[in-house]
Amino acid sequence: MTTSTLNLSQELLVGEILKRTSHRFANRVAFKCDDQSITFGELDERATQIAAWLQSKNVQENSKVAFILRNSIAFSELTFGIALSGGVGVPVNFRLSPAEVAYILDNSDSEIVFIDVAYVPLLTEIKDQVSRLETVVVVHDDGTEHPFTSYEEVFKEELSYLPCEQLQDHDPAFIMYTSGTTGKPKGAVLSHRNFYINAMNISHEGKSFIGESIILVPPQFHIAGLLLTIKGVLTAGMNVLMEDFNPLAILQAIEKEKINTIFLVPAMWNFLFQVPNIKDYDLSSIVTCATGAAISPVELKKAILNYFPNAMLLDHFGQSETTATTTCLVGEDALRKPSSVGLPLFGVETRIVDEDMNDVPMGEVGEILYRGPTVMLEYYNNPQATAEAFEGGWFHSGDLVKKDEDGYIYVVDRKNDMINSGGENIYPAEIEEILYQIPEILECAVIGLPDSKWGERVVAVVVLKENETLEEDAIINYCAEQVASFKKPKEVIFIEQLPRNSTGKVLKYKLRDSLLQNH
Secondary structure, eight states, X not given: OOHHHHHHXXXXXXHHHHHHHHHHHTTSEEEEETTEEEEHXXXXXXXXXXXXXXXXXXXXXXXXXXXXXOSSHHHHHXXXXXXXXXXXXXXXXXXXXXXXXXXXXXXXXXXXXXXXXXXXXXXXXXXXXXXXXXXXXXXXXXXXXXXXXXXXXXXXXXXXXXXXXTXXXXXXXXXXXXXXXXXXXXXXXXXXXXXXXXXXXXXXXXXXXXXXXXXXXXXXXXXXXXXXXXXXXXXXXXXXXXXXXXXXXXXXXXXXXXXXEEEOOHHHHHHHTTOTTGGGSOOTTOOEEEEOSSOOOHHHHHHHHHHOTTOEEXXXXXXXXXXXXXXXXXTXXXXXXXXXXXXXXXXXXXXXXXXXXXXXXXTOOEEXXXXXTTSOSEETTOHHHHHHHTGGGSXXXXXEEEEOTTSOEXXXXXXXXXXXXXXXXXXXXXXXXXXXXXXXXXXXXXXXXXXXXXXXXXXXXXXXXXXXXXXXXXXXXXXXXHSOGGGSOSEEEEOSOOOBOTTSOBOHHHHHHHHHHHO
16 A cells, blocks of 8 residues: 555545445445446446546546536446546536526536536537536437537546545535525535545434445435435445436335335425325335435324334435535434424534524524534635635524424524425525516515425515516516526415515515415
C-alpha cells in the first residue's frame, strides 16, 4: 500500500466505501435494474475507469461533473466514479424545464455532463447557455445521431487511475440543488464526510445488516435517493433499482427478490396501497419500511404496518442541506408518538429558538437549528445565503417545530411556506413570480392544500385586475410552459382581495385556513 492510498484509507470518503465493500464482497450483486445486474467488483472496476477517464479530461479536486439520468446502474457507477476522481458530482432533476437545467449547470460551473439519451434534445437546446461546459457524454446510447461522446467509449480507453491523494473527507463530494424562496435554486455543497456519517446513521436507525436487499424507488438524483445509493454499498446489499415509480412492479420485485428494506415518500405509499390485489403478494421478507420527505398521516402509518406486518417503521425528517435525515421516528414510536418526527440522529445537535435565537421553553414553537457532521459546507457561489443560513454558528432550517418532555420533535409549519407535493419541494415565490407575468393578474398567492394522494397540492389564489377575465386552464397552462410539470398549480381559485397584515404582507395562514373551511 502506497502512502497516498494509506492516507485515503483513513478518510471517510464516498469512493472508499465502494473500494472497501468490493474488497470484501467482489462477487456479490450490487445493483439490479430491469434485466441487468452488476457485482461490487464490476462496479469498482467501472467506477475506477470513469475516475481515470475524468482525470484524463483534466477533472481535478473540486471540478464539477453533472449527471442527468433516471435511476440506473450507470447512475450508481457515476456516483462512485466521480467521487473517486476527486471531482464534485452535480445530480440534476431530469423533470426540470430546459431553463432550470441550464441555470443549475451554469451556476455549478459544471465542465462535464453525463446525460441519458432521452435528454439529448434538451442538452442541445441549452448547451450554449452553460459557460464552462466542455464535454457531454450520452448514456444508454441507442444509435440516435448526436455530436456527443458515447458513455461506452469511456470504457474502451486504456487509462491508469491515480488516487486523488490530497482528497480529505471534509472536501465537497456533491452539490444538491434545492429551490430557494427567491425562485432561484441554491446549491447545497455536501462533503464526503456528510454522506459517510449519515449513511452510517440511517443504517443504525434502520437496523441494517450486511447483505440486506433494498428496493430503491425514489429518484437517485434526490438527496434521499443518492444517500440510499451510497448506504446500499456501505451495507454490501443487493440494490434493486426502479427506473420509474410503478406500484405493481414494486410488489412483484419485493416478492421475487425477497426485498428486506423499502423507502417511499408518503404519496408513493398511498399509490402502492391502491393496487387491488396487494394482499396476493408475499411481502413477508420486508423487515424495514421507511418514509420521509413529507409528513406521514397516522392512518398511513397504520396501513404500512398492516400490509407489512414483519416490518419496523421509520419516519425520517430532514432536508438536502443536512444530507437528508436529521431526526427519525423509529419502531413502536411510530404509533406511540405518531405526529412526531422523532429524535435527532447521532452527532446531530439541535436547538429550537425564537427570532432572536433564544431557546424556547419545552412545548413552545420555534425554528429548529442544526449543527454537526452531516450539515452542509455552504451554498455554492452564494456567500450571502450561506452567511444567513449559518447565522450564530448554527444552520437555520426554516422549519418551525416544538419538543415534548421526552425530547421528541414535532413539525408545526414551514417557516418559508414551502410546499411538498409527492416528495418534491416547491417554493411559492417561484410560481408567484411567473403568475405576475400574466397581464390580467393583479396579485396572487401560492399555497399548499392537503391532498390525499400527493400530500399537498399547489393552489394559486388569484386576484384579477378590474374588468379582466381569465380561465383557470389558461393560468395552469402558462405555468406549465415555464416550470417543471410538478410545480404548476393543480387548482386556481379567484378571489376579490388577499388577506394582509398592517405592513401589507399577505397572511397565507389566514388564506389557507379560509380555503380549508370553505373548499
